[in-house]
Amino acid sequence: MKHLDRLENQSIYIIREAYSQFKKVAMLWSIGKDSTTLLWLARKAFYGKLPFPVMHLDTGYKFKEIYEFRDKYAKEWGLDLIVSKNQKALDRGVSPTKGKLECCTELKTNALKEAIAQGAFRALYLGIRRDEHGIRAKERYFSPRDEDFEWNYKEQPPELWDQYKTKAKDEEHIRVHPLLGWREIDVWQYIRREDIPIVRLYFAQGGKRYRSIGCETCCNPVESTADTIDKIIEELKTSKVSERSGRAQDKESAYMMQKLRSLGYM
Amino acid sequence: MFDNSRRRTFVLGLDGVPYSFLKQAFAKGQMPHLAKMAGQAGLKKINSVYPTISSVAWTSYMTGVNPAEHNIFGFVNRNADPFRITIPTAQDRKAETIWSALSRQGKRVIVINVPLTYPPEEVNGILASGFLCTDIEKCAYPASFNRYLKEKDYIIDVDAWLARSNKKEEFMQQLHQAMEKRFQLAWELIEKEKWDFFQLHIMETDRLFHFFWNDVENQSEFSAPANSFFEKLDLFIHKLQERLSGNDRLLILSDHGFCAVKSEVQLNAWLEEQGFLRFEDNVEKKLPNYSKESLCYSLIPGRIFINLQGREQKGSVSKNDYQKLRLEIKEKLLEFNDPNNGEKVIEKVFFREEIYKGPYLEQAADIIAHPVDGYDLKGKVGAKAVFEMSELNGMHTYDDAFALGINLGLDSIDSIQDFKKIIH
Known part of the structure; x- marks a missing residue:
């Protein structure tokens, strides 16, 4: 398990480094397997007691299992939990049935902007991984976002020989990605080794399981009989289906679809 | 020089x-x-x-x-x-x-x-x-x-x-x-x-x-x-x-x-009318929900994919029937007329290997239908009618x-x- 130790060490190093640089930090916790693993690593990094808050972007459309899990472990692990919800947008009736794009923008992006402004956070920890999605392949461990929230992915400082660029300009916040180098299977092997609690939606029931979870309205299960972590790991070794295939359109392709529709091309 | x-x-x-x-x-x-x-x-x-x-x-x-x-x-x-x-x-x-x-x-x-x-x-x-x-x-x-x-x-x-x-x-x-x-x-x-x-x-x-x-x-x-x-x-x-x-x-x-x-033509609606494309009664009509019994489906414009066994997730057409089915669909397409004026809708029907050549041929549709000018082939599923008009007029x-x-x-x-x- 040398491989997992190396990943663990690197992630813990990044978590500590970011905290010592920025102090005003928060961790995004979607309650999914990756961010729960990230949270586990952070608890290890700070010997069980996090010195910063954990933030859940609550769209109001999450699975009930997610809410139950969040409340149980927030208490058990003594987390300083910030639940960030764009209630104004929800009151206006924003929902996935009315438009997935607006829904994601209002309930995730704008809720996050609001929460960053309120907490005056200078850095945010996220549990994204490079192998999840094409656009994430270009991410860095420390990734600046400017005041417009934009990520200039072609003009990033290089990160050579683990010399991470941790400094931020005043108007920016830095996104910190300690799990960037982990693969899906690494996460599962680590969960098994550490016995990390995980939302039960990941385990097969009636021939289906969720490989990636988010809002109940926009996630579909994949066909699977993997009802234990061992079986999930075995399944991943042979699966050709992409991890996020059960997720609704990513934002960019949603825009493209909209564009194609406007021209009658769909 | x-x-x-x-x-x-x-x-x-x-x-x-x-x-x-x-x-x-x-x-x-x-x-x-x-x-x-x-x-x-x-x-x-x-x-x-x-x-x-x-x-x-x-x-x-x-x-x-x-x-x-x-x-x-x-x-x-x-x-x-x-x-x-x-x-x-x-x-x-x-x-x-x-x-x-x-x-x-x-x-x-x-x-x-x-x-x-x-x-x-x-x-x-x-x-x-x-x-x-x-x-x-x-x-x-x-x-x-x-x-x-x-x-x-x-x-x-x-x-x-x-x-x-x-x-x-x-x-x-x-x-x-x-x-x-x-x-x-x-x-x-x-x-x-x-x-x-x-x-x-x-x-x-x-x-x-x-x-x-x-x-x-x-x-x-x-x-x-x-x-x-x-x-x-x-x-x-x-x-x-x-x-x-x-x-x-x-x-x-x-x-x-x-x-x-002249008209937009919802090719999937036509395939459904012809019995080539099928949906169970209780599912939302969208392409990924087509039934296993379907023989083919279409993507815009005029690209028809055979529901081939071993290739498509819900494939039901055997390799042996592939060419016979393509010929049958071709024949039907060439007989496809606009009921409003009796005009032909489809000008040409190609099998992919007739117009494309190269290493990615397998990615192409099995049949490519090219319309008579004026009939704009579309790919909607669950359209109310085969012939429709929209805001597009060119x-x-x-x-x-x-x-x-x-x-x-x-x-x-x-x-x-x-x-x-x-x-x-």
Whole structure:
């Protein structure tokens, strides 16, 4: 398990480094397997007691299992939990049935902007991984976002020989990605080794399981009989289906679809 | 000896401008500058590609090869197993572009707004991607150029929802604006940058024809703003010719023609009527939910996929029945008439191996149906009727694109796919 130790060490190093640089930090916790693993690593990094808050972007459309899990472990692990919800947008009736794009923008992006402004956070920890999605392949461990929230992915400082660029300009916040180098299977092997609690939606029931979870309205299960972590790991070794295939359109392709529709091309 | 290699090449792409439209415009005394150039250099009628849509046509142009070699077959694709609708982008393109080849030769290139160049590839110069780039922050190579585009309020593409939500006036204004922004950008780059190859793409001609074809053909409140749109384009071409040196090559071309829509044809609804495509009663009618008993389904425009066992997630047609079924569908398509007037709907039916050749043939639809001009093949599932009308009143045609070359011989050119070999 040398491989997992190396990943663990690197992630813990990044978590500590970011905290010592920025102090005003928060961790995004979607309650999914990756961010729960990230949270586990952070608890290890700070010997069980996090010195910063954990933030859940609550769209109001999450699975009930997610809410139950969040409340149980927030208490058990003594987390300083910030639940960030764009209630104004929800009151206006924003929902996935009315438009997935607006829904994601209002309930995730704008809720996050609001929460960053309120907490005056200078850095945010996220549990994204490079192998999840094409656009994430270009991410860095420390990734600046400017005041417009934009990520200039072609003009990033290089990160050579683990010399991470941790400094931020005043108007920016830095996104910190300690799990960037982990693969899906690494996460599962680590969960098994550490016995990390995980939302039960990941385990097969009636021939289906969720490989990636988010809002109940926009996630579909994949066909699977993997009802234990061992079986999930075995399944991943042979699966050709992409991890996020059960997720609704990513934002960019949603825009493209909209564009194609406007021209009658769909 | 005259050094040919020092000549620069400027390519102006006018999306969807028909040869026949220009001929008529010239005869009416419109677009006088382009008419004069055509009088001197000749205006050549060229063919498009199958299926006749911009993403396939321009990818064939930029790579000089057919879809089975460049791997772009439409605006949407499907992943066969598990079944999923996907949107091809420049990342799916498998053949080298003109500008990449020129970059390798050390030539400096500028490429603006060509469809299906997003995400932007690295070039020796500047590439601002076009249609299907939805975010100006990710539009260009190098990325620093994005800020510049943003500062200039550059418009990648107009918002066709305006035309579809009764805001045609605003839409027309945006067409003018977007084209003028692109001209403005082109002037600055022509002046300030060093370049050996410059490709400027005007997408707005296609957008205008889609929503205002009737207004271009017949008199209406939008005829005047449409005419002034083409006047502006003509003036740009005139100034461009003046700005280029006598040695520079100039190529002006389109990727397909246009004609009036008689009716949109929902091919999946027709396949359903014929019993080829089936849905269980209790499911939402969308393509991924087609039933296992289905024999085929269609993606826009006119691309029919056999529900083949071992390939499709819900495949039920055996390999032995594949060819028999293709022949049966072909026969039915060729007998398919518009009940309103008895006219044929489908002009030609191809099996993929008849029109494509190359390593990505397997990605192509099994059957490609090409309509009679006027019948616009669509791919909606759950449409109320096979024959429908929408806000779109112009559609693409295959054999009516054009090209015009100055200092550039077009004798060897028959189709949009042939240009790469003469641009070097």
